[in-house]
Amino acid sequence: MKPIAHIHTDLPQKFGIPRNSFLAPHLKGSIVFEPEFALDAAVAGLESFSHLWLIWQFENGTPGGTAKDIATDSATANKAGTNDNWSPTVRPPRLGGTERVGVFATRSPFRPNPIGLTCVKIDGIEHSEAGPIIHVLGADLRDGTPILDIKPYIPFADCHEDASGGWIEDAPWQELEVEFPKELQQRVEPEKLPGLVEVLRQDPRRAGSKHEPERIYHLAYAGYDVAFTVDGMCLTLIEIS
Numbered sequence: 001m002k003p004i005a006h007i008h009t010d011l012p013q014k015f016g017i018p019r020n021s022f023l024a025p026h027l028k029g030s031i032v033f034e035p036e037f038a039l040d041a042a043v044a045g046l047e048s049f050s051h052l053w054l055i056w057q058f059e060n061g062t063p064g065g066t067a068k069d070i071a072t073d074s075a076t077a078n079k080a081g082t083n084d085n086w087s088p089t090v091r092p093p094r095l096g097g098t099e100r101v102g103v104f105a106t107r108s109p110f111r112p113n114p115i116g117l118t119c120v121k122i123d124g125i126e127h128s129e130a131g132p133i134i135h136v137l138g139a140d141l142r143d144g145t146p147i148l149d150i151k152p153y154i155p156f157a158d159c160h161e162d163a164s165g166g167w168i169e170d171a172p173w174q175e176l177e178v179e180f181p182k183e184l185q186q187r188v189e190p191e192k193l194p195g196l197v198e199v200l201r202q203d204p205r206r207a208g209s210k211h212e213p214e215r216i217y218h219l220a221y222a223g224y225d226v227a228f229t230v231d232g233m234c235l236t237l238i239e240i241s
Contacts, residue, residue: 003057003146004037010195010222011142016204018140019093020107021118024198028191029120029139031147038131051121051153052136057146058114086112094171097207101167116141119153175201179236187240192222200228200235 009029011017018024031054033039046052089100090108103111120136127133134150178200188196204219213231216238220226227239 001148003034003148004150005031005033005147007031007054007056007136007139007141007143007145007147009139009141009143009145010192011199011220012144013220014142016199016219016221017142018199018202021120021140022138023140023202024195025121025138026194026198027138027140028123028195029136029141031134031136031150033131033133035131040127040132043125043132043134046122046134046152047125049122049152051119052134053151053153053158054116054118054120054136054139054141054147055149055151056116056118056141057148058109058111058116086110091207092171093207094168094173095207097209105166115148173202174233176203176230176233176235177201179234181237184237184240188224189222192224196221196224196226200226200237203230203235205230 007029008031010027018027033042086103087110088103090103090106090110091097091100092106092108095101107116109116118140120139123135123137125132125134178197180197185193199219199221205217211232213229216227216229218225218227225239225241226237227241228235228237230236
């Protein structure tokens with residue numbers, strides 16, 4: 001298989017990528033086709049749908065990532081990774097990064113085959129001289145992630161009212177409260193602001209990270225360096241440059 005497109009998002013690094021699509025529903029992305037597939041005819045009729053499935057490729061354990069992005073520790077150094085170095089069990093963030101479940105009962109990037117599946121909302125289809133560009137909302141993908149295929153979301157086939165959420169239903173995710181001073185909000189483009197707040201609410205820190213209220217974290221977002229601290233369930237922005 002080879003990529004048919006790449007997605008451009010406001011998140012150039014692994015840190016901050018939402019752990020599932022639509023956790024940050026205002027997060028913008030643009031799907032740009034490779035020249036071979038940049039054909040208006042190939043997307044004809046797509047505008048009649050509201051949502052898409054994206055089938056995409058993890059690169060070394062993270063969307064659009066490199067080998068250095070794979071986090072390991074002394075207990076998992078021989079388990080974490082993808083393809084030749086995958087683990088049958090993983091530690092989902094929703095379980096605090098301490099409990100293990102089977103990899104096929106999760107959406108962890110550390111899988112035998114580095115393939116991801118994401119549902120996004122269509123925000124418009126642009127027809128440029130270089131070919132069609134699909135603008136989407138809610139993608140949980142890093143900037144530059146390769147797209148292997150695109151399929152329409154079909155409600156009658158894809159939505160199952162009797163579906164259960166498994167172990168996830170017993171582990172609700174708690175969002176952070178975001179303290180965002182108005183003077184810092186004014187430094188961010190208005191259209192980028194909602195997505196940034198949604199990303200921060202999801203707590204970009206690694207699951208199970210220590211309580212370090214004095215530590216300053218940095219998030220790369222839409223060309224900004226966003227500095228913040230976290231104390232308990234409150235995230236406070238302290239600088240944007």
